């Protein structure tokens with residue numbers, strides 16, 4: 037690869053969970069926030085957003101019906117990707133809440149959910165491009181199911197994060213996209229045929245962060261738990277890493293639809309996406325990111 041091929045790619049990884057406190061069951065209110073993020077993605081990254089479709093004990097089918105299906109269809113038609121996002125723990129009901137542990141560790145629970153939702157959306161002509169766990173949690177058993185159902189990409193990884201109770205084990209994960217080793221989700225596969233699942237990590241500045249709240253913070257590209265200056269600093273660190281490593285960088289920026297009624301946070305999202313583009317960033321969908329990586333290897 038010549039230095040001319042070395043580029044900085046980013047995906048906009050959008051978590052579309054409804055706010056658990058603010059108008060959680062009001063479809064119109066949720067769709068208004070979705071419309072805000074759609075306008076940001078259209079204006080700032082040419083429609084290249086990768087947005088989650090939540091399924092959870094609380095809302096197993098809500099986002100797979102009615103006006104939400106129309107929204108996903110328009111999202112894909114305008115150039116975006118869809119992500120399957122089971123929120124099994126955070127959006128559990130009082131009856132289903134686990135006393136300890138995580139549903140993510142139970143493949144007998146997760147497997148049928150992933151298989152049925154992937155099949156439903158494929159039948160609707162809206163196949164999932166990617167998968168995202170809640171709280172950065174995913175297991176190798178889940179990855180195996182993704183490979184089987186043809187979801188080629190995972191976008192759960194946050195390098196530097198080890199939250200055992202959330203099944204988030206990314207301590208030494210690569211800071212740019214990689215094909216995942218079948219034996220260790222935080223390691224790249226040794227050769228191409230070894231694993232079909234492509235991982236796109238969140239952008240990280242490489243510094244240890246206080247993670248007691250179990251939220252990505254100002255050391256990551258995450259709109260709602262950071263601020264504009266910190267987001268710029270993280271992007272600058274990624275630019276520098278790309279220059280030093282001599283390889284293309286592919287990372288994700290996380291944002292949440294629930295926050296999009298806040299003018300401050302939606303404005304900040306526009307500003308950081310603009311900054312990233314003005315400083316070498318090329319927006320791609322998750323599908324395009326994988327194609328770029330494949331073409332460069």
Ligand SMILES: [Zn+2]
Pocket residue numbers: 051052053121123170171
């Ligand atoms: Zn979520």
